[in-house]
Amino acid sequence: MDIKSVKAQIDSDIDKINSLEALEAFSVKYLGRKGVIAELTSQIPSLAAEQRPDAGRDINSLKNQLKDLIDSHRAILSRQASFQKPRSVDITLPGTIQDIGNKHPLTQVMDEICGIFVSLGFKLFEGPEIETEYNNFQALNIPLNHPSCDPFDTFYLDTGFAAKDTDNTEKKQQKPKANQRLLLRSHTSPGQIRVMKKYKPPVAAIVPGKVYRPDATDASHSFMFHQVEGFLVDKDVKFSDLKGVLEEFSKIMFGADTKMRFRPHFFPFTEPSAEVDISCIICGGEGKSLAKTCSVCKGKGWLEILGCGMIHPNVFKAVGYSDGKFTGFAFGMGVERITMLKYGIDDIRIFFENDLRFLKQF
Ligand code: DAH
Secondary structure, eight states: OOHHHHHHHHHHHHHHOOSHHHHHHHHHHHHSTTSHHHHHHHTGGGSOGGGHHHHHHHHHHHHHHHHHHHHHHHHHHHHHHHHHSOOOOOTTSOOOOOOOOOOOHHHHHHHHHHHHHHHTTOEEOOOOSEEEHHHHTGGGTOOTTSGGGSTTTSOBOTTSSOGGGTTOHHHHTSOOOTTOOEEEOSSSTHHHHHHHHHOOSSEEEEEEEEEEOOOOOBTTBOSEEEEEEEEEEETTOOHHHHHHHHHHHHHHHHOTTOOEEEEEEEETTEEEEEEEEEEOTTTTTSSEETTEEOTTTTTSSEEEEEEEEEEOHHHHHHHTOOTTTOEEEEEEEEHHHHHHHHHTOOOGGGGGSOOHHHHTTO
């Protein structure tokens, strides 16, 4: 018996194997205690001394090849066997119920917010999440030495070149000028700049989307969250128009009995500016619920929902609107915040954990 003829025999035997039983018999025939490999090994002492090492090595390698061959055939045959097994069908068992997916709660609330403003005549726009420093800050009357421009408060991109230069490889090496750097937008307000640069008044637009800030994540902060920006520009737009639109929004969003108040505030891109509170949706503004201090408004009776104001003349200047001809209002709100208030959720992190026990409740 020599190795060559054994190899030929293996090739012809393996081709005929079509069951796990046949494979086991094949394994015994070659690898068994009295099998072909054992017999080949027992012939080694009768060989000439100089042939023995080579013969030993060849037989060993053949043995390993055989083992691999048997393993791979066993895997294939087992898989086939499991497919072929006739399955008993119990037609009285209930069918498999497939879960129907739904929109994420934040998407639902964002759609709801946008739907209300669209029904009031606002048009929907989307801007890019990677913005220029100019659109995110300067055009909005935020000077570059404002604290929000600090890298601790805004994610800057380390691209080394500005948006327009992407096709110019030489410029890649240059340091971008301040205000041309790229960043992850820290609010949706640059949506105002993009829309106003493209369209002349009258314009009324909302811009929903993701925004980014390097906040440490805790129960009320996330490095990524969602906002909806809105604004309207025309001749003779007044602060009372802003109040009317926001009052309509809050009554549809939070219920017809909702009260609203404006608190003076400062934003660089609006003048005058205000923050808007609504009466607490849990205690109705009483500050107490079931004789205890209301846990949602912490006893204040009011909940802050957005920032707003009359668009600053410097913003109009930045987008090229004629001086003094138009007035307008703008507002911006956080979608997570509104969703948390609406559903009594006290930890922002739960939105991003993908826990179906939470997501299925919406
Ligand atoms: N951009 C502001 C923020 O992220 C929100 C905001 C405030 C938007 C006032 C506005 C506005 O349009 O008028 O905090």
